[in-house]
Amino acid sequence: MIRFDHLALRRGPLLLLDDVSVALHAGWRVGITGRNGAGKSSLLALVAGEIAPDAGHFERPRDWTLAYVRQEVAALDVSALDYALDGDIEYREIERALAEAEAAHDGMRQASLHERLLVIGGYAAPARAAELLHGLGFAPGDENRSVAEFSGGWRMRLNLAQALMCRSDLLLLDEPTNHLDLDAVLWLETWLKRYPGTLLLISHDREFLDAVVTHVLAIAEQKAELFSGDLTGYERKRAERLVQQQSQFEKQQRERAHLQHFVDRFRAKATKARQAQSRIKALERMVEIAPVRAASSIQFTFREPVSLPVPLLKLDHAAAGYGERRVLDDLKLILAPGDRIALLGANGAGKSTLIKLLAGTAAPLAGERIVARDLAIGYFAQHQLEQLDPAATPAEHLLRLDARMGERAARDFLGGFGFSGERALTPVAPFSGGEKARLCLALTIYQRPNLLLLDEPTNHLDLDMREALTEALNDFTGALVLVAHDRALIRTCCDTLLHVGGGRVVPYDGDLDDYARLVMRNDATSAVQSVAATSGSRKDERRARAEQRARLAPLREQLQRIERRMAQIVREKADIDAALGDPQAYENEQSARVAELTQKAARLVAEHDRLESDWLNAQTAIEEAAVA
Helix, strand or coil: CEEEEEEEEEECCEEEEEEEEEEECCCCEEEEECCCCCCHHHHHHHHHCCCCCCEEEEECCCCCCEEECCCCCCCCCCEHHHHHHCCCHHHHHHHHHHHHHHHCCCHHHHHHHHHHHHHCCHHHHHHHHHHHHHHCCCCCCHHHCEHHHCCHHHHHHHHHHHHHHCCCCEEEEECHHHHCCHHHHHHHHHHHHCCCCEEEEECCCHHHHHHHCCEEEEEECCEEEEEECCHHHHHHHHHHHHHHHHHHHHHHHHHHHHHHHHHHHHCCCHHHHHHHHHHHHHHHHCCCCCCCCCCCCCCCCCCCCCCCCCCCEEEEEEEEEECCEEEEEEEEEEECCCCEEEEECCCCCCHHHHHHHHHCCCCCCEEEEEECCCCCEEEECCCHHHHCCCCCCHHHHHHHHCHHHHHHHHHHHHHCCCCCHHHHHCCCCCCCHHHHHHHHHHHHHHCCCCEEEEECCCCCCCHHHHHHHHHHHHHCCCEEEEECCCHHHHHHHCCEEEEEECCEEEECCCCHHHHHHHHHCCCCCCHHHHHHHHHCCHHHHHHHHHHHHHHHHHHHHHHHHHHHHHHHHHHHHHHHHHHHCCHHHHCCCCHHHHHHHHHHHHHHHHHHHHHHHHHHHHHHHHHHHHCC
8 A cells, every 4th residue: 555644745945745645555546637736746756765755654565566667768779679678677687697597507596597487477578578669659670779779759668668567566657648649548558457556647638547547646736635436537526526615615605794794783782792702703613615716727719810711731642751761652631721630540650741741841752732822830849849949938939929019918928828927937948848838839829820730739738738728729710630649639629530551641430439449459450451441341341351360370370389389498498407406416427417408408598599589570470461
């Protein structure tokens, strides 16, 4: 059990949590919610042992193994697979111990270590690590690339893979979906639902939380309250409680006014003095009920576009890519005011490439990109936050777009995005990721676009800001093209789904639930084939599945043969280690027998290593055949 008793936490002079007492039981999956800056990450850091409480007491079982995603990773010269494997600490310790035992010719120790390796599933650890990397969006072959070759976002995925690789009792995740696309989010969601330990999860993704958590720990106004159920259930209970609280507050205010009126009227009259004193004491005894505060101060709308030409933009047999490499081909797309389009597809399929082509930051490799004369694009890219001037204030960023508006008007506009008071005049360097994302959205919105291109706009945004963005997008009169892993945003704001994959962009006839099943179906055909199948007959779909099963059958049989032989080798090696560990084996001039067993053990180890490599190759072949 994890227990907080009268806990207080500070960040510098700021009090984040005060007098919090909560108990979290083993096996719970707890979603921690609250506005950015409420203290969620600080609470996770406390549980991880990185900080100590400022007051009160915190405890968790000492024998629990903890997994925690690191926020940074150096440019290491190790493979992605080895980096993920490092998450299984015991597996790595057994590896090192085995190497030492083999060097010392300690057969008894080797046998014991091999037995433990079998118990923890160590022989399948490389395959398990490869599966994690694949689920998080790494392409076949990426597991052999060095960590140094990956960008910052991909290194965060590697950190996540390393944490998931740990056979932990307690898993701490702070916004794990920020660096993932929708396909990887769906995979992670399924993985976490099967996680047997205790999970503490910070996320602002409504559907992700609803699918994963069993309890919600809500942090607000320096307090933390625990609710059983998912986020939607918590918000329903909270809304009912707030309605009741406001009703009680209004009733109490009427009672107080009535009592105070009697006191003010009759205090000076001797005949009524006793009654007046009685009412004064009643007022003093009355416990103050707080009024319900506004849920969020963030409210904004899109400025009306100067014009709404039809069409806004057209792609005519266009191709997109990098250099000579074509990622997408034969693109035909017409965008008009009122269009609401979400792009679906696996990581690397070309969603961001298409957005860049639409934005004009990348020229078509073939075909045409035809734009209206009055086209005004609002483009929010994933790297937008990095382009802010760290020394400039939010007001200065806005005034650089429109110097004529003046500081007062700039501050008024920024107030709708949460930059009220002096915050609008503070340099952005120390701002959180959420504050920088809000500022980038504000700058995008101020330019009065008639075409919005949003590539993962909700990263770092809390629930209040996501809801404000959703409401604003629904009132937007221009066209919207959206890439997002937030399914609630897609469901609410988009009515057209396009699938990007296999070098093509085609309409997806299903809904997001259909797409989730498509992504998680192990024996599915490729996304492009499945997209086509949704528009075709059931007979065609059954035939495609039968063809796929036939294509994969030999590969799966090969995989099973390898697994059976690997298990047999483990048993034979354990028998040899036991024989070599017997002191009698070295008596009565049995050196030839010992040498024979040692050589056989070495052959078995070499064969096991080769089979392990063959297993990974076969697994990769199955994955590639599934999308062939």
